[in-house]
Amino acid sequence: MKFVARIDVSHLPGVLDPQGATVERALPALGYHNVEEVSIGKTIRLVVDADTAEAARAEVDEMCRRLLANPVIEQYTISIEELVTT
Amino acid sequence: MTARVGIVLFPGTNCELDVAWAVEQLGGDAEMLWHADDTVRGVDAVVVPGGFAHGDYLRTGAIARFSPVMRGVTDFAAAGGPVVGICNGFQVLTEAGLLPGALQKNVGLSFLCQTVELRVETNASVLTRLATPGAVLRVPINHFEGNYVCDDATLRELREQDRIVLRYVQNPNGSRDDIAGIANESGNVVGLMPHPERASDVLLGSDDGVVLLRSVLAAAEDASVSRVSA
Numbered sequence: 001m002k003f004v005a006r007i008d009v010s011h012l013p014g015v016l017d018p019q020g021a022t023v024e025r026a027l028p029a030l031g032y033h034n035v036e037e038v039s040i041g042k043t044i045r046l047v048v049d050a051d052t053a054e055a056a057r058a059e060v061d062e063m064c065r066r067l068l069a070n071p072v073i074e075q076y077t078i079s080i081e082e083l084v085t086t
Numbered sequence: 087m088t089a090r091v092g093i094v095l096f097p098g099t100n101c102e103l104d105v106a107w108a109v110e111q112l113g114g115d116a117e118m119l120w121h122a123d124d125t126v127r128g129v130d131a132v133v134v135p136g137g138f139a140h141g142d143y144l145r146t147g148a149i150a151r152f153s154p155v156m157r158g159v160t161d162f163a164a165a166g167g168p169v170v171g172i173c174n175g176f177q178v179l180t181e182a183g184l185l186p187g188a189l190q191k192n193v194g195l196s197f198l199c200q201t202v203e204l205r206v207e208t209n210a211s212v213l214t215r216l217a218t219p220g221a222v223l224r225v226p227i228n229h230f231e232g233n234y235v236c237d238d239a240t241l242r243e244l245r246e247q248d249r250i251v252l253r254y255v256q257n258p259n260g261s262r263d264d265i266a267g268i269a270n271e272s273g274n275v276v277g278l279m280p281h282p283e284r285a286s287d288v289l290l291g292s293d294d295g296v297v298l299l300r301s302v303l304a305a306a307e308d309a310s311v312s313r314v315s316a
Contacts, residue, residue, distance in 0.1 A: 015235055016260065018191045067152075070145055070181070072188040073235050 002049050002083035003056040009069045009076045010041035044068055053080050089306035092119040092129030094159065094175070096139035096150050101172065101283065105135045108286035112296065114303045124154035131168040131212075131306035132159055134175030136228070136281060146189060146231050147177035156182055168212040168305040169275045173229055176267075176277030185270055185277045186244070187236030193260025197230045201291065203255035204266050204280060211251045211269040212305035213276040213298050222255060223294035225280040232279040234261035234268075244268055251276055274305070 011017040017039055024038035050056035057080045069076045091109045093102045095118050106116035119126055121139075126132055139150035150156070156178075163169045163184055171179035179185045192198060201224050206217045217223075236244070241263060244250050252267035259279075267278030282295030 015190075016193065016233075018193050018195050018233070018260070021193075022195050067148060068144070070148070070188055072180075072186075072237075073190055 001051065002047055003053060004081050004083050005044075005046050005048055005056065005060045006079045006081075007044040007046075007060065007064060007068055007076055008041060008079075009044065009064075009074050010039055012073055012075050015073045041074075047083055053082070056080050087307065087310055089114045089131060089303045089310055090117055090129045091115065091303070091306060092117050092126050092132045094119045094121065094132060094134045094155055096121040096137070096153060096178075098139050098141050099135055099137035099174070101136035101174075101281065104281075104283045105133050105172070108283040108295070108299055109133075109303070111286060112299055112303055114306065119155055119158075121150070121153040121155045124157045126155070126158040126162045126167075129162075129306075130310040131170070131302055132162055133302070134159070134169070134171040134178050135283075136173030136175060139174055139178055142174070142231075145181070146174060147179075147181035150178045151182040160184065163270070163275045166272065166274050167309055168302055170213055170302055171275075171277040172281055172283070173227075173232070173279055176279055177231065179275065179277045184275050185268060186240045187234055187262075187268070189231050189279070190233050190235055191231050192229070192233050192258075198232070198258055199226070199228045200258070201226045201285075202258055202266075202280065204252045205255055207250050207253055208248045208269075210248055211273040211276050211301075213267065213269070213278065213282075213301055214251055216301040216304060217297045221297075223252075223285070223297070224292045225282055225285040225295050225298075226292075227258065227280045228284075229259070229279055232259045232261065234265040234279075236262060247271060249273070252278055252280070 285295030
């Protein structure tokens with residue numbers, strides 16, 4: 001079975017996020033004074049072939065630990081959905 | 087005996103010839119090590135030079151660390167061989183786990199290309215063994231992601247074990263504790279963001295990088311001698 005994995009990679013709490021900080025300073029210049037906690041990360045989407053959703057998640061988690069995220073500065077969340085072909 | 091310095095070449099590396107030129111000016115033999123070969127071919131020291139290895143896709147150094155040559159570099163480092171990562175090379179060594187911490191985007195999001203002052207913090211490393219602690223060196227930096235990050239426990243360890251090799255006199259990029267370069271536990275693996283090869287001749291504006299490169303060559307000669315006598 002094929003599953004779509006979406007991986008959301010963001011800065012670990014406490015690790016400075018220079019992009020988020022810069023955007024947070026830019027938004028008030030456009031009149032948005034009500035914004036805080038801007039954080040910029042990345043989304044990775046991939047399709048993985050696995051027997052079950054659990055197996056897909058376990059394998060994607062391993063990919064995150066080995067390559068897709070750097071645990072020294074980043075955290076990640078994974079969502080898994082069955083691939084729907086139309 | 088002339089020290090053989092291997093310079094790792096990934097697709098996207100762009101400082102290899104500068105390093106080779108500087109090494110040869112100082113009397114060493116420079117030899118390119120291709121990323122797809124899983125050996126360092128018996129060299130006496132390894133330099134991972136600057137550039138954009140594998141396009142720096144995903145994260146700087148993230149893809150490069152899986153290159154076959156990194157197996158050879160890791161074995162060489164584990165055997166005590168001198169390994170120095172400059173700029174992108176430093177990023178590769180952190181991703182490879184040969185050095186702790188990580189390098190992320192500069193505070194202020196500016197690409198920095200300027201000469202900075204570095205303070206030598208220890209001579210207990212292959213990069214600084216001939217340098218004087220406290221000396222200030224003028225060496226160029228050239229990076230977007232040189233902001234050194236590590237957790238509190240790692241920073242404490244680096245300080246207590248005298249592994250902070252170089253600090254910026256004026257922090258240009260937000261690096262934790264003004265760190266410009268660090269070493270592993272045994273001091274034979276060092277990573278630094280500044281480019282000593284670009285400060286290797288007065289014609290380049292500074293030759294303050296020479297003492298660092300000479301240190302690496304001296305470490306390489308020792309490595310070479312101990313291998314011959316073993």
